[in-house]
Amino acid sequence: MRFHQFEIFPVCGSMITDSVPLPIEYLQPECHGTIVEMCGQPCQMQRLAELGIRQGCKVRMVCQGEPCLICIEGRRISLRLGDSADIFVIPAAG
Amino acid sequence: MPSNTSVKDARVVALIGNPNTGKSSLFNALCGMNARVGNYPGVTVEQKVGRLSGTAETIDVIDLPGTYSLAARSADEAVAVNVLSGEIPQQAKPEVAIVILDAANVERNLYLFSQIYELGLPVIVVMNMWDRVTSEGLTVNAELLSQRLGVPVVCTSANKRKGIDELKKTIESTLRSPASTPRPEQFARAMFPSVFHDEVKQLTEWLESQGRKPSTYQVDRLLIDSDGHFQKLICQSGLPDIATKIEDARLRLQTAGCKVPMFETKARYAWVRKLIDGAVVRQESRSASPSDRIDRWLTHRWVGMLFFVFVMFIVFQSITLFAKFPMDGIQWLQAQASGGVEAVLAPGALRSLIVDGVIGGVGGVIVFLPQIAILFLFIAILEDCGYMARAAFVMDKLMTTVGLSGKSFLPLMSSFACAVPGIMATRTIESRKDRMVTLLIAPLMSCSARLPVYVLMVSAFVPDTKYVGGWITLQGMVLMFMQSLGAMVAIPVAWLLKKFFFPGEPATFLMELHSYKWPSPVVIYQRVWERLLSFVVRAGTLIFCTSILVWAAVYFPGDHLSLDSSVSKLERLQSEVSETIAKQPSSPRGTEAPIEDPNIANMQSKIDEAQELVNQQRSKLIEGSFLGMVGHRIEPFVKPLGWDWKIGVAVVASFPAREVIIATLGTIYSLGSDQDENSQGLQHQMQIAEWPNDGKPVFSLATALSIMVFFALCAQCSATLMTIRRETNSWRWPIFSFVYMTTLAYIGAWLTYQCFRFWS
Ligand SMILES: Nc1nc2c(ncn2[C@@H]2O[C@H](COP(=O)(O)OP(=O)(O)OP(=O)(O)O)[C@@H](O)[C@H]2O)c(=O)[nH]1
Numbered sequence A: 001m002r003f004h005q006f007e008i009f010p011v012c013g014s015m016i017t018d019s020v021p022l023p024i025e026y027l028q029p030e031c032h033g034t035i036v037e038m039c040g041q042p043c044q045m046q047r048l049a050e051l052g053i054r055q056g057c058k059v060r061m062v063c064q065g066e067p068c069l070i071c072i073e074g075r076r077i078s079l080r081l082g083d084s085a086d087i088f089v090i091p092a093a094g
Numbered sequence B: 001m002p003s004n005t006s007v008k009d010a011r012v013v014a015l016i017g018n019p020n021t022g023k024s025s026l027f028n029a030l031c032g033m034n035a036r037v038g039n040y041p042g043v044t045v046e047q048k049v050g051r052l053s054g055t056a057e058t059i060d061v062i063d064l065p066g067t068y069s070l071a072a073r074s075a076d077e078a079v080a081v082n083v084l085s086g087e088i089p090q091q092a093k094p095e096v097a098i099v100i101l102d103a104a105n106v107e108r109n110l111y112l113f114s115q116i117y118e119l120g121l122p123v124i125v126v127m128n129m130w131d132r133v134t135s136e137g138l139t140v141n142a143e144l145l146s147q148r149l150g151v152p153v154v155c156t157s158a159n160k161r162k163g164i165d166e167l168k169k170t171i172e173s174t175l176r177s178p179a180s181t182p183r184p185e186q187f188a189r190a191m192f193p194s195v196f197h198d199e200v201k202q203l204t205e206w207l208e209s210q211g212r213k214p215s216t217y218q219v220d221r222l223l224i225d226s227d228g229h230f231q232k233l234i235c236q237s238g239l240p241d242i243a244t245k246i247e248d249a250r251l252r253l254q255t256a257g258c259k260v261p262m263f264e265t266k267a268r269y270a271w272v273r274k275l276i277d278g279a280v281v282r283q284e285s286r287s288a289s290p291s292d293r294i295d296r297w298l299t300h301r302w303v304g305m306l307f308f309v310f311v312m313f314i315v316f317q318s319i320t321l322f323a324k325f326p327m328d329g330i331q332w333l334q335a336q337a338s339g340g341v342e343a344v345l346a347p348g349a350l351r352s353l354i355v356d357g358v359i360g361g362v363g364g365v366i367v368f369l370p371q372i373a374i375l376f377l378f379i380a381i382l383e384d385c386g387y388m389a390r391a392a393f394v395m396d397k398l399m400t401t402v403g404l405s406g407k408s409f410l411p412l413m414s415s416f417a418c419a420v421p422g423i424m425a426t427r428t429i430e431s432r433k434d435r436m437v438t439l440l441i442a443p444l445m446s447c448s449a450r451l452p453v454y455v456l457m458v459s460a461f462v463p464d465t466k467y468v469g470g471w472i473t474l475q476g477m478v479l480m481f482m483q484s485l486g487a488m489v490a491i492p493v494a495w496l497l498k499k500f501f502f503p504g505e506p507a508t509f510l511m512e513l514h515s516y517k518w519p520s521p522v523v524i525y526q527r528v529w530e531r532l533l534s535f536v537v538r539a540g541t542l543i544f545c546t547s548i549l550v551w552a553a554v555y556f557p558g559d560h561l562s563l564d565s566s567v568s569k570l571e572r573l574q575s576e577v578s579e580t581i582a583k584q585p586s587s588p589r590g591t592e593a594p595i596e597d598p599n600i601a602n603m604q605s606k607i608d609e610a611q612e613l614v615n616q617q618r619s620k621l622i623e624g625s626f627l628g629m630v631g632h633r634i635e636p637f638v639k640p641l642g643w644d645w646k647i648g649v650a651v652v653a654s655f656p657a658r659e660v661i662i663a664t665l666g667t668i669y670s671l672g673s674d675q676d677e678n679s680q681g682l683q684h685q686m687q688i689a690e691w692p693n694d695g696k697p698v699f700s701l702a703t704a705l706s707i708m709v710f711f712a713l714c715a716q717c718s719a720t721l722m723t724i725r726r727e728t729n730s731w732r733w734p735i736f737s738f739v740y741m742t743t744l745a746y747i748g749a750w751l752t753y754q755c756f757r758f759w760s
């Protein structure tokens, strides 16, 4: 898996600096974050956006794992993108 | 029943919106129908037409599958888009689009609206789930939105039937005098880059030169969606060059810095944000909602899985525990009905037709109404509370091991009710390969038509052992095992299908999980009632007809005169005995005393003789009947499965529909038994059935299990095969399913019988 180095950080809370984007899988349960980048097939990105997952959105992780359950603007969306796409978030402090 | 077409001169309006926003609930409220409602996305997968009630004009309302955008990706979304743009042959294009928004999630829902707005149809916006606006602490200014958009906005709560009258009035007034069409600069597409507009103009001109008349919306979609729905449509209609044209245009857009397709979503969301600015205020809640707290457990990797198994366990235990009393009641009624007919009619063909054909056959099936009711009660509760989507989430992990995704779980789950809607529900799966695999394994899921067969076999041949103070029964556990057998076999089948027929990576999984809610009693009542009704109708039509055919095949060509006279004699003797007993003054109410009377003892032995004669004559007639002749041909093939010819023909007769086996066995055993045994139901008759040569019981646990395994795996449902044919548009797949399932069933039943024959 990619980004193994992130696993050693507890990425919720103030321990991590605001500027490090990490894959959404690593957002801890009940942590908030902001989507900063999404990459993958354009048609997949389009569908994500139609469901409300897009850059600049605030997300909250409800249930971590594969698939994970995230909360965006009060809606819960389950998500498993596999290797074909990535969503990067910056965890919010506090 | 909702139909699929509308009347010629009716005016047509369509309900469209994101999945699970309450379109079908609203449709039911508007038209007084009972379209299926459930708290997960993808409940409706085909259009339904209803007539608006209480209006002067004839207005037809079309309920459509939910979609997140007009860029259709799955078959159900394509239905919505096709209906809305009038692509369906012989069906009028809707005159008004009623866009249903989830009032608690306006922003995302307005994305779809921004696309529909540009279609050029008059639009009505419905803010459904208005009750949630207050309960979730939102502020939504519908009036302001209406002003900004220039379209009517109506707030409703469909499940509480609130705001329905106002909506009706708005529909009528919009049909009478539509609001003025919006100016192009009001659309979100005005915010698209100018290079894109230039490309649209070019492509439109080219298409017009080819004799087409595309709408702006269609050209937009052609350019934006790579290999999208419209591109496929237009390629099929004989314009193959279009693909290269579009590719070139996209390349030019790319070099000009216009990112296809992301510029569209960006522009639309920007448009939406401007629109709702100040009109919709959401308090950002930092804490978990009650739904989240439940979800933390129910979507947990192991806890969630265990919970799912537990739920299934409860369902099948309840079926065995609670169905018993109502079932006994119906059986008693059945016996009373037979007795009544026998008291009125003399022995003969007509009496036999009614008692053995109709009451024995159809009645035998009706007995299982309580089980069906309990099963659907649970299904309805699970569907309407929102748990189904959670189960799909938990199962995604397992499904990926066979190459499918959690999306496939919902159609499979709905196949537990009936495979036909299950196969229809595969329309929601975007990946064609996944859809095909799901569709081919859906008939393996244990549908409700198998339930009566299992219950019959289990209650007759599995010991009635109870554990934990009677709350857990062995019968319930065997029933649950039989119900899950198909699903377990489906795992390797799916893996093989995916590996050899539809290779590919598991599709990505993306699904919205809507908040839990208390299941609505009306929705549950409707679902259970509708199912019971269709069960009874099925019993009264299909099963009734086959019962009569089977009865005729067992009754003819034998000569029943001597049997009828023996039966009359027997009945006379029996009534004489009871009269004599009644006349004895000193006899206490007990049963022992009269036998001591030599007179009565004498008569009793006469009765026994007559009984013996009747039984002999009966079995001889059955053996010599048409069905008996066919049965003896089949016997060598079914003997290895532990079946006699009667079971063999009953199984063969049940290929068009599974419940027929019960009707057929009911008729055969009713014809082969006398009235006393008849009154104890099919179960008892099966328990005492013997092989003619050695007198051993026909049914053992092994036989019962082998029959159940056969039914679990066999494709005995013509409706399912027809649905597969319709959904795949070829005969290849129904034939394939039939062959593979029947082979599996035969092998499975054989293995089961061979394993269990020495046991017990
Ligand atoms: N709180 C609330 N719930 C509602 C309302 N209207 C419908 N529901 C519930 O929302 C769920 C979805 O309703 P449906 O009518 O099946 O939604 P749909 O839009 O037809 O869904 P799809 O066919 O899957 O696209 C059901 O559980 C309804 O009981 C409402 O006004 N308020």
Ligand SMILES: [Mg+2]
Residues within 6 Å of the ligand: B023, B024, B025, B036, B037, B043, B044, B064, B065, B066
């Ligand atoms: Mg619906």
